[in-house]
Structures are given as structure tokens and as C-alpha cells.
Amino acid sequence: MRKQIAAANWKMNLTFKEGETLLNEILSANVALAPHQQAIFAVPFPYLTMVKSLTDEEKNYFVAAQNCYNKASGAYTGEVSAAMLQSLNIRYCVIGHSERREYFNETNAILAEKVNICLANNIIPIFCCGEPLSVREEGKQNDFVAVQLKESLYHLPAEDIKKIIIAYEPIWAIGTGKTASTEQAQEIHAYLRSNIEAQYDSEVANTIPILYGGSVKASNAAEIFASPDVDGGLVGGASLKADEFLAIIKALQ
Numbered sequence: 001m002r003k004q005i006a007a008a009n010w011k012m013n014l015t016f017k018e019g020e021t022l023l024n025e026i027l028s029a030n031v032a033l034a035p036h037q038q039a040i041f042a043v044p045f046p047y048l049t050m051v052k053s054l055t056d057e058e059k060n061y062f063v064a065a066q067n068c069y070n071k072a073s074g075a076y077t078g079e080v081s082a083a084m085l086q087s088l089n090i091r092y093c094v095i096g097h098s099e100r101r102e103y104f105n106e107t108n109a110i111l112a113e114k115v116n117i118c119l120a121n122n123i124i125p126i127f128c129c130g131e132p133l134s135v136r137e138e139g140k141q142n143d144f145v146a147v148q149l150k151e152s153l154y155h156l157p158a159e160d161i162k163k164i165i166i167a168y169e170p171i172w173a174i175g176t177g178k179t180a181s182t183e184q185a186q187e188i189h190a191y192l193r194s195n196i197e198a199q200y201d202s203e204v205a206n207t208i209p210i211l212y213g214g215s216v217k218a219s220n221a222a223e224i225f226a227s228p229d230v231d232g233g234l235v236g237g238a239s240l241k242a243d244e245f246l247a248i249i250k251a252l253q
């Protein structure tokens with residue numbers, strides 16, 4: 001059975017204390033997750049050890065970094081390496097969020113390096129893809145995401161790409177309150193899976209969880225997650241409120 005994942009992306013929000021309070025509120029609800037379900041909290045670097053110490057991996061609650069650098073180590077002031085994350089036993093890292101692509105000029109080629117360095121350090125990339133509004137309006141979204149996968153993931157052998165989580169986040173739906181319709185999400189998730197199958201095989205394609213991101217909230221999560229090729233969500237704004245994110249965790253199928 002494919003993993004079903006509710007992933008919180010706190011982005012650059014919350015003080016340490018606010019983050020700790022939010023997390024404690026969520027964890028104290030003790031929502032039981034089935035073996036194929038996971039809740040993952042992608043938090044700012046300074047909060048990783050706090051979140052790591054509070055989340056119980058045996059109960060399928062995990063912490064993730066939001067980024068790492070594409071070089072192993074050295075004179076890169078201000079950057080954080082995958083090896084550093086591994087040394088904190090962090091198991092997941094968001095790679096290629098559209099905000100990083102846009103504001104930090106992360107190209108598909110750089111993201112391929114980040115994917116490689118994560119895998120080399122036993123960190124599972126949560127690889128983000130998704131098109132801007134102009135591309136959606138032209139109806140070219142499938143071609144757009146296909147290039148993102150090809151240039152950042154398709155150099156990987158089957159045994160490595162199988163470890164990855166993909167998050168499809170249409171840029172026009174991020175933080176806008178506008179979600180892709182259930183049909184739009186299912187359609188492009190099915191396309192992503194068929195593209196992976198064409199490059200690898202159906203076993204690989206059916207193993208990789210594909211999360212939807214973009215204005216997921218308590219009121220729409222269950223409907224979005226019900227689609228056969230949507231395996232959960234990567235959630236921004238609604239992950240900053242305990243009751244909202246708890247409802248999203250409970251909406252996992």
C-alpha cells in the first residue's frame with residue numbers, strides 16, 4: 001500500500017516558542033496513524049532538534065528540513081548541508097519548493113544535485129514540482145512538470161527514485177486560497193504517475209507518493225485526498241493552526 005502523508009510546511013513562520021506550542025497542541029491530540037500513514041513537519045532549521053525530540057517516529061510522526069545546500073561541505077557561509085541534517089537524524093527534506101525556485105534561483109539542475117546529496121545522506125527528498133498560472137492557462141502544465149521530473153529526478157536508478165516523495169504544487173494555488181479542483185489534481189497526479197511509469201515501470205510509479213499542495217485546508221482535505229492518485233498533502237498556511245492541521249491529518253485515507 002502506498003504511503004499517505006500529511007506534511008506541514010511552516011515556511012518562515014512562527015517563533016521557537018510558537019512552534020513548540022503548536023506542535024505540542026497537535027501531538028497531544030494523539031491522532032493514531034495507520035502503518036501506511038505519516039505526518040511530517042517541515043520546519044525552519046533552528047527548530048529541527050526541538051521538533052525531532054517531540055515527534056515519535058514509531059507513531060509515524062516525523063520532522064523534515066525545508067531545504068539543504070547542493071554541496072557537501074566547505075566555505076558556504078550560511079548554508080546547511082545534507083550531512084548536517086543526517087547528523088541530527090533528520091529523515092526528510094523538502095527540495096525545490098516553488099518559493100526556492102523563484103526567490104533563490106534554484107534550477108532543475110541544482111535541484112538534481114540536492115536530490116543526489118540528500119539520498120547520499122539517507123535523507124528522503126520531498127521533491128516539489130508545479131506550474132505557474134501562465135503555463136496552466138496555456139494548458140501546458142503536463143509538459144512543464146514532465147521537464148521538472150526529467151531534469152531533476154530521471155537520472156536516478158529505480159531503487160533511488162522509489163525512495164522519493166513528490167509534491168505537486170501548482171504555483172497559482174499556493175497561498176492564494178485557490179485550490180486545484182479535485183479533477184485537476186487527480187488528472188495531473190495521474191499524468192505524473194504515467195510519466196514515471198514510462199521512464200521506469202509501473203512498480204516504481206505505484207510506489208512513489210504524490211502529495212498535492214496549494215491551499216489545502218481542513219474543509220477540502222478529505223475531498224482532495226480521496227482521489228486515487230493523490231496520496232496526501234503538503235500544507236502551508238493551514239499547517240500553522242492546530243485544529244486545521246489535525247483535521248488534515250485525520251483526512252488521510
Ligand SMILES: O=C(CO)COP(=O)(O)O
Pocket residue numbers: 009097169173174175176177213214215216234235236237238
Ligand atoms: O506551498 C505550500 C506548501 O508547501 C502550500 O501553501 P498553502 O497551503 O499556504 O497554499
